[in-house]
Amino acid sequence: MPDNNRGVFSLIIINKAGGLIYQREFQSGLRQLSTNDYLVLAGTFHGVHAITRSITPKIPISQPAPSPATSSPSTTAPAPSSYSYPNPGVPVSGLDYLETDKFRLTCFQTLTGTKFLLFTDPLTGNVDTIIQKIYELYADFVMKNPFYQIEMPVRCEAFDRHLGAWLRGRT
Amino acid sequence: MAGPPRHATMQSISNGSTLQSGDRPQAQPSQQQLSQQSPGLRVPSNRKTIYDRHLNRSRNTELSRASFAFLFGEMVTYAQRRVTGIQDLEKRLNEQGYPLGLRLLDLLFYRSTSTSSSALSSSSTSSSPPNRPLRIITLLHLIHGPLWRLLFGRAADALEHSVSPDTPNEYMITDNDPMVNTYISAPRDMSMLNCAAYVAGIIEGVCDGCGFETKVSAHNQPTELWPSRTVFLVRFGDSVMEREKVLERAGIK
């Protein structure tokens, strides 16, 4: 993809309480929302993300074949606790991406609940790698910065610099 | 809950050592003194103290940059408590570095002696230890080269003497990208702050240890290519400058 750089529009970071802590465009001249709209966007997305987690369908565990010896009387009545997510090995993630004809919104949630939203062109490939790198830069230049207060807006000059330089360097 | 077992181990350790020395009553005056002092001393279970560790053992081992970054970040946060301003914060960082400088000096010399002699047997006289720096230039070269390599694995980027005739006692050591500042971005209202004040403290400790009264401060001098370029301004005291003149006349290098 020679046009990767053009493909990345902007980045939003949302803290675990749903507050906007970082917002940045990677192309000049993009139409901007007002600060308030960004805050609303972050809050709304946070809510939608939580909803998508909670509406993940659960299927009853049907006590299959492995225990035929003990399960003779109570085969048809599953206990109320024995629901499970489909594919139990994979944790429930919530909304991973939104896609329209014009853009794609990819969401990456860290273990601590911080969410990275990346707006890209739908044709952009390797979005996962881009987000991983952004996460790495965040871990380095935000979390290791003694002046950064956790859950507060990110104002780290070194993060901005490295992020910009890395995205520029990809093309 | 935690109390009794801990006490028990303490006892078993001290029992072990007192039994030993108690078996030989009045062995030697120095031995007697030792056993008097030892009750407070806790020896690790493998009986190895820091004196049993070779000083060059960790010479080439690498340290995680991330753990250093987190540790240093916490040091900055700690220093930031109850400070009144940027200068105060820098002073505290400086004070944290100072004792390290004093220690490093001895280690640096120890290591440079023992490497030159390690190939030969330790009893040979051919290992000539590096000289203690007597003149300013020797000292600065020591800092610029060996000390920087010990700390950061590379030499510093520049060493300059003040061009102004009013301040012949000022020298500048430049680091284009100080390792301590790698992950640090000072907030905008503290743009003058440079956390490399800690490194300045180390330099100050080294100079003071060698007998050169100095004040060292760290200053931001960003360039396009090196946004966190830092200049360490080394200002020697009057006593040093006077001695320097005397030593120059005496022809001591």
Add this chain to the structure above:
Amino acid sequence: MSYYFTILSPTDTPLFNIAFGTSKGGGDGIARFRFPETAQYMNQFIIHSSLDILEEAQWTNGGMYLKHIDTYPPAAAYITAFLTPSGARFLLLHQPPNLPSSTGTGSGLGSSSLLGTAGSTTRASSSSIAANPTSPQTEEAVRQFMNEVYENYVKTAMSPFYKQGMEIKSPVFRTRVTAAGRKWL
């Protein structure tokens, strides 16, 4: 030979001291100073009186081992110095034994003021280190001793619980210095 070894901080505070005797040539390692009743404070006094000379030598000789720097004839005490880069001074006072064969205490001391000519040379055959405090052998032995103490001093200084200028109380350090004394002196 009897020894008194002291570590002084850069500000002349005593950090460590120990008295011991030679272990070479059948020595038992116990200090026998010529004036036992005053040795306790005289040794320290003599060592401190050599500090002026040390501070002069400090800026003309860049080495760490400064060798024999001072002699105090009345007690036949020889001072050897070692300077760590961080300014701690290792000072070793050595005193050759008072020979029973010498011609009386007063004149014996007088002769040794000329860097130990008459009395010391007779004993030099029995053990070179023990008798002649200024011979190259002694100098070399003291160098080895100092280097070994220096290594242990660096280890002490690297301990996070030790602060520069603190008295060295570690019993392990003391045994290490004693061992170094037994090995080299």
